[in-house]
Amino acid sequence: xxxxxxxxxxxxxxxxxxxxxxxxxxxxxxxxxxxxxxxxxxxxxxxxxxxxxxxxxxxxxxxxxxxxxxxxxxxxxxxxxxxxxxxxxxxxxxxxxxxxxxxxxxxxxxxxxxxxxxxxxxxxxxxxxxxxxxxxxxxxxxxxxxxxxxxxxxxxxxxxxxxxxxxxxxxxxxxxxxxxxxxxxxxxxxxxxxxxxxxxxxxxxxxxxxxxxxxxxxxxxxxxxxxxxxxxxxxxxxxxxxxxxxxxxxxxxxxxxxxxxxxxxxxxxxxxxxxxxxxxxxxxxxxxxxxxxxxxxxxxxxxxxxxxxx
Numbered sequence: 001x002x003x004x005x006x007x008x009x010x011x012x013x014x015x016x017x018x019x020x021x022x023x024x025x026x027x028x029x030x031x032x033x034x035x036x037x038x039x040x041x042x043x044x045x046x047x048x049x050x051x052x053x054x055x056x057x058x059x060x061x062x063x064x065x066x067x068x069x070x071x072x073x074x075x076x077x078x079x080x081x082x083x084x085x086x087x088x089x090x091x092x093x094x095x096x097x098x099x100x101x102x103x104x105x106x107x108x109x110x111x112x113x114x115x116x117x118x119x120x121x122x123x124x125x126x127x128x129x130x131x132x133x134x135x136x137x138x139x140x141x142x143x144x145x146x147x148x149x150x151x152x153x154x155x156x157x158x159x160x161x162x163x164x165x166x167x168x169x170x171x172x173x174x175x176x177x178x179x180x181x182x183x184x185x186x187x188x189x190x191x192x193x194x195x196x197x198x199x200x201x202x203x204x205x206x207x208x209x210x211x212x213x214x215x216x217x218x219x220x221x222x223x224x225x226x227x228x229x230x231x232x233x234x235x236x237x238x239x240x241x242x243x244x245x246x247x248x249x250x251x252x253x254x255x256x257x258x259x260x261x262x263x264x265x266x267x268x269x270x271x272x273x274x275x276x277x278x279x280x281x282x283x284x285x286x287x288x289x290x291x292x293x294x295x296x297x298x299x300x301x302x303x304x305x306x307x308x309x310x
Contacts (some may be wrong), residue, residue, distance in 0.1 A: 140212025
């Protein structure tokens, strides 16, 4: 599916689910800025991006858009900048990949699954053409909208403090740390890429776009910092829970050791007195019982001393 927005003379023209033939005809006759949004890129879309005179995008960029797993990164090609980001809109949905082809005259976004926040951005631009005075301004608006989507997800994971006397289950701590780690690995690349857009020399950006990107960068950085602080607090809580569990195990082993020390002499005497052997009964029973009792008492004393040292 292909959606097209064209901004000409402060007017927005929008085409939803446009065909390739209509797309090419429209772009050939247009002299304004445009944003092409492609969902579920096809072989025909890939060929169009590579062959159309306005684009001429690098084949490796198109390949990266079609691959299932691609790490976030940005790369500079002749005439355009290519960006790959991962975005998460809902807590119950996995992160989705979003590719950008950014040039002074056009913006192309590519994604494999529906992204409702992009529709919101298109609706806003359609209502106010000033939001797309330049293609980099559109990217800044998209980055701000991504931050809007992820703010609630981060807020749900972040906690300000963890009381030291609060009992937390190890399984809950592990699950929360795993989710925090996943979100950190999502937000940090967003932070780095957005920072590189306005801090580097890859593009000549409009002042409004720089302000938007700076705002998005600081929001992503604050998210990453808050997530990291929470992860560290949970790590301390996990260590405390582990120490508490080890102490409980140690206390249980001490109690068991004392019980064994108490019962050992009784068990030894009971076993020795239960030997039904006439020679043993008449001659050696007192000696055997005495030796067994002495040995069992010695072992019991050693067990008690060992338990007390722990």
